[in-house]
Amino acid sequence: MLTQAVAHEHHHGPPPGLMRWVLTTNHKDIGTLYLVFSLVMFLTGGCMALVIRAELFQPGLQLVQPEFFNQMTTMHGLIMVFGAVMPAFVGLANWMIPMMVGAPDMALPRMNNWSFWILPFAFAMMLATLFMEGGAPNFGWTFYAPLSTTYAPPSVTFFIFAVHMMGISSIMGAINIIATILNLRAPGMTMMKLPLFAWTWLITAFLLIAVMPVLAGVVTMMLMDIHFGTSFFNAAGGGDPVLFQHIFWFFGHPEVYIMILPAFGIISHIIPTFARKRLFGYPSMVYATASIAFLSFIVWAHHMFTVGMPLAGELFFMFSTMLIAVPTGVKVFNWVATMYRGSMTFETPMLFALAFVVLFTIGGFSGLMLAIAPVDFQYHDTYFVVAHFHYVLVPGAIFSIMAATYYWLPKWTGNYYNEYLGKWHFWLSFVGVNITFFPMHFIGLAGMPRRIPDYALQFADFNMVASIGAFLFGLSQLLFVYNIIQCVRGGYGADSRVWEGAEGLEWTLPSPAPYHSFTTPPDLREQGGEH
Amino acid sequence: MRLSTAAFLVAGVCISQGAAAEWQLNLAPGATEISRSIYDLHMLIFYICVAIGVVVFGIMLWSIVHHRKSKGAQAAHFHENTLVEIIWTLIPFAILIAMALPASKTLIEMYDKRDGEVTIQITGYQWKWRYQYLNEDIDFFSSLSTPRAQINNEEDKGEHYLLEVDNPLVIPTGTKVRFLLTANDVIHSWWVPALAVKKDAIPGFINEAWAEVSDPGTYRGQCAELCGKDHGFMPIVVEALPADQYQQWLADAKAAKAADAAAADQELSLEQLMSRGEAVYNSQCAACHQANGSGIPGAFPALAGSPLIVDNRAAHLDIVINGKPGTAMQAFGKQLNAVDLAAVITYERNAWGNDLGDSVQPREIKALQP
Amino acid sequence: MTTQYYVPERSYWPILASIGLFLMALGAGTLINGLQQDGSNHGKWLLLTGAALMACIVFAWFRNVVRESRAGLYSAQMDRSFRWGMSWFIFSEVMFFAAFFGALFYIRVFAVPWLGGEGDRGSSNLLWQGFTAEWPLLQNPDSELFPGPSAVISPWGVPLINTLLLLTSSVTLTIAHKGLKTGSRATVKLWLALTILLGIVFLGFQAEEYIVAYTELDLTLKSGIYGATFFILTGFHGLHVTLGTVMLIVILLRVLKGHFDAEQHFGFEAVSWYWHFVDVVWVGLFLFVYIL
Ligand code: HEA
Ligand code: HEA
Ligand code: CUA
Numbered sequence A: 001m002l003t004q005a006v007a008h009e010h011h012h013g014p015p016p017g018l019m020r021w022v023l024t025t026n027h028k029d030i031g032t033l034y035l036v037f038s039l040v041m042f043l044t045g046g047c048m049a050l051v052i053r054a055e056l057f058q059p060g061l062q063l064v065q066p067e068f069f070n071q072m073t074t075m076h077g078l079i080m081v082f083g084a085v086m087p088a089f090v091g092l093a094n095w096m097i098p099m100m101v102g103a104p105d106m107a108l109p110r111m112n113n114w115s116f117w118i119l120p121f122a123f124a125m126m127l128a129t130l131f132m133e134g135g136a137p138n139f140g141w142t143f144y145a146p147l148s149t150t151y152a153p154p155s156v157t158f159f160i161f162a163v164h165m166m167g168i169s170s171i172m173g174a175i176n177i178i179a180t181i182l183n184l185r186a187p188g189m190t191m192m193k194l195p196l197f198a199w200t201w202l203i204t205a206f207l208l209i210a211v212m213p214v215l216a217g218v219v220t221m222m223l224m225d226i227h228f229g230t231s232f233f234n235a236a237g238g239g240d241p242v243l244f245q246h247i248f249w250f251f252g253h254p255e256v257y258i259m260i261l262p263a264f265g266i267i268s269h270i271i272p273t274f275a276r277k278r279l280f281g282y283p284s285m286v287y288a289t290a291s292i293a294f295l296s297f298i299v300w301a302h303h304m305f306t307v308g309m310p311l312a313g314e315l316f317f318m319f320s321t322m323l324i325a326v327p328t329g330v331k332v333f334n335w336v337a338t339m340y341r342g343s344m345t346f347e348t349p350m351l352f353a354l355a356f357v358v359l360f361t362i363g364g365f366s367g368l369m370l371a372i373a374p375v376d377f378q379y380h381d382t383y384f385v386v387a388h389f390h391y392v393l394v395p396g397a398i399f400s401i402m403a404a405t406y407y408w409l410p411k412w413t414g415n416y417y418n419e420y421l422g423k424w425h426f427w428l429s430f431v432g433v434n435i436t437f438f439p440m441h442f443i444g445l446a447g448m449p450r451r452i453p454d455y456a457l458q459f460a461d462f463n464m465v466a467s468i469g470a471f472l473f474g475l476s477q478l479l480f481v482y483n484i485i486q487c488v489r490g491g492y493g494a495d496s497r498v499w500e501g502a503e504g505l506e507w508t509l510p511s512p513a514p515y516h517s518f519t520t521p522p523d524l525r526e527q528g529g530e531h
Numbered sequence B: 001m002r003l004s005t006a007a008f009l010v011a012g013v014c015i016s017q018g019a020a021a022e023w024q025l026n027l028a029p030g031a032t033e034i035s036r037s038i039y040d041l042h043m044l045i046f047y048i049c050v051a052i053g054v055v056v057f058g059i060m061l062w063s064i065v066h067h068r069k070s071k072g073a074q075a076a077h078f079h080e081n082t083l084v085e086i087i088w089t090l091i092p093f094a095i096l097i098a099m100a101l102p103a104s105k106t107l108i109e110m111y112d113k114r115d116g117e118v119t120i121q122i123t124g125y126q127w128k129w130r131y132q133y134l135n136e137d138i139d140f141f142s143s144l145s146t147p148r149a150q151i152n153n154e155e156d157k158g159e160h161y162l163l164e165v166d167n168p169l170v171i172p173t174g175t176k177v178r179f180l181l182t183a184n185d186v187i188h189s190w191w192v193p194a195l196a197v198k199k200d201a202i203p204g205f206i207n208e209a210w211a212e213v214s215d216p217g218t219y220r221g222q223c224a225e226l227c228g229k230d231h232g233f234m235p236i237v238v239e240a241l242p243a244d245q246y247q248q249w250l251a252d253a254k255a256a257k258a259a260d261a262a263a264a265d266q267e268l269s270l271e272q273l274m275s276r277g278e279a280v281y282n283s284q285c286a287a288c289h290q291a292n293g294s295g296i297p298g299a300f301p302a303l304a305g306s307p308l309i310v311d312n313r314a315a316h317l318d319i320v321i322n323g324k325p326g327t328a329m330q331a332f333g334k335q336l337n338a339v340d341l342a343a344v345i346t347y348e349r350n351a352w353g354n355d356l357g358d359s360v361q362p363r364e365i366k367a368l369q370p
Numbered sequence C: 001m002t003t004q005y006y007v008p009e010r011s012y013w014p015i016l017a018s019i020g021l022f023l024m025a026l027g028a029g030t031l032i033n034g035l036q037q038d039g040s041n042h043g044k045w046l047l048l049t050g051a052a053l054m055a056c057i058v059f060a061w062f063r064n065v066v067r068e069s070r071a072g073l074y075s076a077q078m079d080r081s082f083r084w085g086m087s088w089f090i091f092s093e094v095m096f097f098a099a100f101f102g103a104l105f106y107i108r109v110f111a112v113p114w115l116g117g118e119g120d121r122g123s124s125n126l127l128w129q130g131f132t133a134e135w136p137l138l139q140n141p142d143s144e145l146f147p148g149p150s151a152v153i154s155p156w157g158v159p160l161i162n163t164l165l166l167l168t169s170s171v172t173l174t175i176a177h178k179g180l181k182t183g184s185r186a187t188v189k190l191w192l193a194l195t196i197l198l199g200i201v202f203l204g205f206q207a208e209e210y211i212v213a214y215t216e217l218d219l220t221l222k223s224g225i226y227g228a229t230f231f232i233l234t235g236f237h238g239l240h241v242t243l244g245t246v247m248l249i250v251i252l253l254r255v256l257k258g259h260f261d262a263e264q265h266f267g268f269e270a271v272s273w274y275w276h277f278v279d280v281v282w283v284g285l286f287l288f289v290y291i292l
């Protein structure tokens, strides 16, 4: 049944040595590369966050100068978003989607390798700006013109090209995932039987292809304004700085859902597994994801309530943003209904998943508060916003990635991780995250603006608390790293199902999963619907 | 989860009790009608969210406690129920509408564009504010007055650390004051929480906002849009005075301006110029070019030993007075009076080893000023 | 249905392509930053090395794919993957242009009228007294910093000809495609060559138009927002026509070498999709940049 090529060249496992990783076309190798890259970036971006938190430990300037502080804020945001969260999800997709849909590999394996290997170069270039004259980008991860054009340090040129490279990488990665899901499904796996991780990624990939080119377009306009005399963002020539913000957020808002939709998928796998009960409301999960994606294209200006939009614009963007609470609520309710009358156990992945549901929802609530335009005039650009997006990103996106890692590690390595350490990691992270980010709501409401290296005295207490929390949270990640390394090196072996309640094709493969997932496609046509 | 639910509730209780001003946890109701309706909206949404949270997390917690395997729970088999799904789509929708109505009402009130009795043009500069009272011939800059020593932890920090300025904005109470916001270089954002005004100041465009302050008092705020290095150091102080005191202030400000103009015709000695120049330099220029004239490589040029200063007096005068469009170097000819300009230029020509020995007189500047 | 999979061997192309891309980005950045300090630097050598490397790899990589395809290694499923890939790639290109079209609409509907004193933020005109909003902008808000063009290009001369050229080229390409499907190779060669010719003539006219704009009309990148949007839209379109023409040439060469048959000719189809896409973008340009 197989073609000659598969049978001949790919029977045996991976070739040894470094070149295995450089030249590989294997989805698992590439997935691993993405995940390791993402972990390194998370630690790098995290260390920058610790610089920020250390400077903000007390009022006054102690550790760093304002110009460097701004560079840290900017690089922290960029690295976490483009270097940590996005590659982690792409890595998980690479590992799991072919296994979930019953394929041997990704649809376009060579391009898959290229998508990955662009990234280290792009980030090397971006990090190199820290050592250039005038310093690294210092205009925030949202790089509003004209601070990022006329008033930017020279390194902005390299930043622009780095963004172009990341864009190319993401678009190719997304195309690959779409082609795999649409084209490589095992016979009988209809769209409504598709595992939710694949569904959410399909929609995420669509978002990526739709908005990464827009980001490329806007940085190109910046490049033209800086070096070739155009006036896109300069009123003197008839342009408008706010134009930049519209285009950026047309990309930027879908971007934040790019960082959460795959997380929804992951949680929708983990909760049923550990509740030993089928996911409640599979079809509504799919429709809700699609609605969120659709709405994400028409809400962008909720980041711009204070730029002076006409009243009709403010109202439109306020209403459309509020609407997102409805499909997101459906998801939350479905998860809770899945737990309801289940038979729950609380292994590490489940703990992270439960924390996700609660803390993400809290982040969603503050999002909804931000969506109310008149009140956003008070919240905008304060630490209340910082609290909001860290709640959806850290105990949201990052927790889901950690949950996924614990959940699938036995499948990847064939070994169970150390459950005891995993639980410690969870509880320390959980406490740390809340100590870090919860007080930020208070200092935000009390009036502390974001992106400042020094602050007035009334914000001092909570800033100190937040800084302590950040170090606690940061240091507990060392447990995570240690646990993974130990698990890769060996341990107590896992069977193919791994978790008692796990359902889906990926659990029919042995653990560790073979180098080529399904060399013969499994046939699902006879079986009843999985969902 | 238990912990965070608890934290959330505790927070709710704290906030609703409106903790002490010094240890503020929540939005303050503020000093205008708009700011108070915003505060009410804020509390309304907050309570709704807490209520939804209690229900959702409550059910979740209940399941976690009771439906656990270790307690012998057997998993049920249901996994779909269209009616339930419809209900929990419609209820949130209804709640949202209930929030949207009052929100829209407040927003529409804020967009009331009728003219105010006092109109002030506010321009953001890196890193200070300029206030021009249209029709009143009053025009001044307002910048941070906290001493550098406090920022660098060499001195104890004062009560209004980082929230104090040299010249506050003065407005009358009980009057609709209209603000026209714009910027000279990058985007800034003018924010005074008690007035519930936060509006971006965008170079090349004008945004409008207004406030009608009910109680006299001093209200403090900050620039709320990242605008470069000293974004954290461009506070706003608004002094709201009753109408009669406001009129008095207007008259005093105009008199002071006339006195300044007269001073520009005097001849000043090198020492006088140098000591005044140092003060002006430290308040106006040191943020970028640094107190010792060394600049910041790649961003702001060094003035110590700058060839432009040393070799070309005319070019030196020109760049300080007219700035350089498209860079952070502003046209100080429109910002400082002739005496200050003469002093700061003289200072630059003679400080940090530039030792050129010449002085620049106010009269020379006046001829060049736009 | 799905029973056959082709998984390619390990490959050197991706990593080399990453290095090539990196060198190009690094070189371009160094070069562009050098322009401002008018100093000579190594940017252009880095850029050239990167570009040369990329060119070699693109050639080698595609040769590799063509060989695999001709060796019959690709199943119908693989073919579908390529189709999905190409379609979504074109969609990403659509969105790239959408960013620039969006900018043009925003500028024309909102920004310029506001600067001219109309609409919600019309008070902005206080800062630009004397400026009136009239598209095309011959007079910018600050005409010292951004002197406007003396005139803009009339749609009914060269642009109209170019529209006809591109529309015709879509037709000729379709005829070539028909020829391929009916197995008439002579038809394919003739009409494909004609398409290429039309593409080249289009580019020639566009170059001519740019020269006129720069030398006679003072319509440049620096002449304010009209010039900026004009050149970014037509410029990126022109780059895409260039790329499309090169790809058509490659396809022609492959036809001459006897590649493709009536059933198996995805390479041909992919390029023709691309060409039609470029054509559609042009129609948008003609409408929104030139006429309206
Ligand atoms: C993963 C990322 C992520 C996610 C998922 C979200 C989700 C949401 N965000 Fe957030 N957001 C960010 C990342 C994210 N955001 C980032 C990074 C920024 C800052 C960018 C910057 O400036 O640097 C930001 C900023 C931001 C702003 C701009 C604030 C400002 O700058 O002034 C706004 C305003 O509307 C907003 C709104 C929302 C809303 C309404 C949601 C909704 O999707 C939330 C929906 C969820 C719920 C509401 C909870 C669950 C629902 C129920 C239990 C149902 C019942 C509930 C009700 C009826 C209330 N976000
Ligand atoms: C997914 C995205 C993401 C993640 C995970 C984080 C994680 C964290 N962020 Fe992040 N943050 C953003 C996205 C993210 N952030 C964005 C988009 C902004 C806005 C930027 C802007 O304004 O432009 C921002 C801004 C931002 C600010 C505001 C800065 C300002 O306005 O001036 C602060 C301040 O406290 C902060 C703190 C933190 C902390 C403490 C963490 C912690 O969770 C980090 C924890 C991780 C670690 C601490 C690493 C742990 C590792 C070690 C300790 C081991 C070291 C060992 C080796 C190196 C081998 N962030
Ligand atoms: Cu001005 Cu921030």
Ligand SMILES: [Cu+2]
Pocket: A252, A253, A256, A299, A300, A302, A303
């Ligand atoms: Cu958003």
